[in-house]
Amino acid sequence: xxxxxxxxxxxxxxVEAAVWYGVVVHFRIYPIIYVMALLIALESSSSKVTxxxxxxxxxxxxxxxxKTRFSxxxxxxxxxxxxxxxxxxxxxxxGVFFLLTGVSYYLYGDQFLHEALFYHxxxxxxxxxxxxxxxxxxxxxxxxxxxxxRLVSFVPQFFVQSVLTTYFAKDVxxxxxxxxxxxxxxxxxxxxxxxxxxxxxxxxxxxxxxLTLRQALMCFLLWSAAQLHWLLWAYALEFRGSSVxxxxxxxxxxxxxxxxxxxxxxxxxHRYVSITSKGxxxxxxxxxxxxxx
Numbered sequence: 001x002x003x004x005x006x007x008x009x010x011x012x013x014x015v016e017a018a019v020w021y022g023v024v025v026h027f028r029i030y031p032i033i034y035v036m037a038l039l040i041a042l043e044s045s046s047s048k049v050t051x052x053x054x055x056x057x058x059x060x061x062x063x064x065x066x067k068t069r070f071s072x073x074x075x076x077x078x079x080x081x082x083x084x085x086x087x088x089x090x091x092x093x094x095g096v097f098f099l100l101t102g103v104s105y106y107l108y109g110d111q112f113l114h115e116a117l118f119y120h121x122x123x124x125x126x127x128x129x130x131x132x133x134x135x136x137x138x139x140x141x142x143x144x145x146x147x148x149x150r151l152v153s154f155v156p157q158f159f160v161q162s163v164l165t166t167y168f169a170k171d172v173x174x175x176x177x178x179x180x181x182x183x184x185x186x187x188x189x190x191x192x193x194x195x196x197x198x199x200x201x202x203x204x205x206x207x208x209x210x211l212t213l214r215q216a217l218m219c220f221l222l223w224s225a226a227q228l229h230w231l232l233w234a235y236a237l238e239f240r241g242s243s244v245x246x247x248x249x250x251x252x253x254x255x256x257x258x259x260x261x262x263x264x265x266x267x268x269x270h271r272y273v274s275i276t277s278k279g280x281x282x283x284x285x286x287x288x289x290x291x292x293x
Contacts, residue, residue, distance in 0.1 A: 022096025040169035130190035135249035173204040185259040226258035
């Protein structure tokens, strides 16, 4: 469904993208992290896309980050620059989400709200997992966590998501990918199934990377080695009964660093593609025309 949303943005289908987004967030709450990127990516009311500007500015090297400073005020100004597309997207996606949630609440009651929505905000899982937070939760699980303690892990997530969105929101496919990788890496609970969330987006960023095959292989091996290192200690804990919680936590830190390093490399070697709802389609049409001649 995420791929469908991206495709709708490419084609300029704001309403269709909004409908699919409302459905996605209802069934899997984590895509809510894309809302800022989607709103910013929607063409602002003052922007105009021309074929001339596409050639000169729509493809840039990601190293423009060195020349760009994070501006909270600029980010908020861009985000709240309301126009017809953004209002329409928010109204339709929000309407679809609340409609489906209302129907589900009518059928299943408070249990649905807790297990589908509120549980994810206050979840504390003492079982070992890839997250760097698991050891702290394990050591203090016998004591009840306050609401503030349950929510504090979202602070670094929110900051990282805001920065990534500010820099890459108009490169929708890549922004979704790096947001998902960062969200998983900084999450307080990480299981292997979470990796599927960003694996499915990799084909969308491959055409715009300057990584060589050797560099890409090294990134994959680094990420895999860090994961296998964690699995070694997890096996000793789960199947051998060894008390290796501290070692497993160190392996989680190593895996976290590997995720950050690989993500940084991918960002550095990405060729920035500024995409608006109409711009991407025009750009791809120009590429096709050039190849045909």
